[in-house]
Amino acid sequence: MATQSGIVWVSQSAATPGNTLNGVTYDPENDLWVFVGPGGGGTGEILTVPGQEMFEGTPTFTARTSAGSTAINGIAYGPIGGSLAPLRAVGDGAEIQRSIDGIIWSLDTTAALSADFFAVHFGPGPATLNLGEGFFVAVGNSEIATQTPLFGLPTDTWQLVATEAGVWQSVVDMPDVRWVTVAGNAAITKVSVDGGITWAPFVTDLSQRGRTIGFGNRRFLCAVNGDVESNPTGENSNWSAVTTPPSTSVNALRHIEGSKWVACGVDGDVSYSLDNGDIWVTQDLGVSTDDFFAIGYDHTRDLVVICGENGRVFTSTSVVVVESPSLQPNDDHEGQALGRLAEQFKS
Numbered sequence: 001m002a003t004q005s006g007i008v009w010v011s012q013s014a015a016t017p018g019n020t021l022n023g024v025t026y027d028p029e030n031d032l033w034v035f036v037g038p039g040g041g042g043t044g045e046i047l048t049v050p051g052q053e054m055f056e057g058t059p060t061f062t063a064r065t066s067a068g069s070t071a072i073n074g075i076a077y078g079p080i081g082g083s084l085a086p087l088r089a090v091g092d093g094a095e096i097q098r099s100i101d102g103i104i105w106s107l108d109t110t111a112a113l114s115a116d117f118f119a120v121h122f123g124p125g126p127a128t129l130n131l132g133e134g135f136f137v138a139v140g141n142s143e144i145a146t147q148t149p150l151f152g153l154p155t156d157t158w159q160l161v162a163t164e165a166g167v168w169q170s171v172v173d174m175p176d177v178r179w180v181t182v183a184g185n186a187a188i189t190k191v192s193v194d195g196g197i198t199w200a201p202f203v204t205d206l207s208q209r210g211r212t213i214g215f216g217n218r219r220f221l222c223a224v225n226g227d228v229e230s231n232p233t234g235e236n237s238n239w240s241a242v243t244t245p246p247s248t249s250v251n252a253l254r255h256i257e258g259s260k261w262v263a264c265g266v267d268g269d270v271s272y273s274l275d276n277g278d279i280w281v282t283q284d285l286g287v288s289t290d291d292f293f294a295i296g297y298d299h300t301r302d303l304v305v306i307c308g309e310n311g312r313v314f315t316s317t318s319v320v321v322v323e324s325p326s327l328q329p330n331d332d333h334e335g336q337a338l339g340r341l342a343e344q345f346k347s
Contacts, residue, residue: 043066265292
């Protein structure tokens with residue numbers, strides 16, 4: 001008998017008590033969890049944990065040196081291939097960092113950018129550029145940027161691809177079709193259908209400003225203030241409220257696998273849906289003074305990780321309960337036991 005990940009949660013030792021963790025990702029190439037946040041002085045914080053330690057519930061959080069000097073707001077892993085860095089972290093002042101191993105970090109070239117960036121995501125690039133697995137896209141305050149391609153490879157230099165008034169704070173891709181980002185200050189999305197190069201703004205029929213967006217199992221889900229709404233294409237129409245949303249505001253949501261989604265948000269609450277985001281169950285994890293901001297997933301171990309204020313880190317994985325078989329009167333085991341008992345009284 002098994003309990004699915006995303007349902008039973010375990011609190012881990014606080015990574016950095018007093019500090020906020022804004023982002024988390026799992027890097028399968030290095031079997032490493034990476035957490036990021038503004039840091040105590042707003043100069044950026046990067047922490048790593050080996051994958052097996054996190055799975056076993058004995059994480060050792062190791063601080064890594066940030067290559068930048070500003071708060072770090074988001075992080076993503078991408079199977080970029082070759083010797084290219086699979087990790088990207090974005091932050092204030094257009095600082096974008098890269099790492100090959102999650103331990104040593106270097107600044108990318110972002111002279112064309114000026115905004116504070118809040119989210120980064122890896123997905124397919126333009127088909128005409130033949131970028132292999134794809135490239136990274138970052139979104140922030142009025143700016144959307146991508147890695148600059150060169151000779152069929154994404155580089156460590158970034159280009160500005162769109163400017164639009166809005167606090168773009170979450171971005172996701174619908175594989176091989178489109179990218180969608182959502183504004184945190186208005187009911188607006190921007191959509192790219194050419195691999196992230198050109199973006200069209202849409203005043204949507206979202207009921208409120210968006211907070212975070214995700215895609216999985218053939219649908220987009222967008223968390224708005226106090227609700228979750230769905231859309232099959234992510235464009236300007238057809239957004240509709242799910243049947244039973246999480247009971248508190250959501251800061252992050254993520255498709256896990258199949259029809260399962262996980263969301264986390266304010267007041268120490270986490271929610272899950274087993275029917276592709278239509279009906280949600282909300283749980284209070286007992287840390288009501290702290291909000292959660294990010295979700296990561298280790299597919300191989302079926303391990304979900306959330307993080308947030310005061311360095312809070314919670315984990316959830318599949319729990320398997322093995323039940324002992326009941327013995328029947330004619331069971332061989334019982335017969336053998338009775339036989340051994342009878343032998344003891346022979347004399």
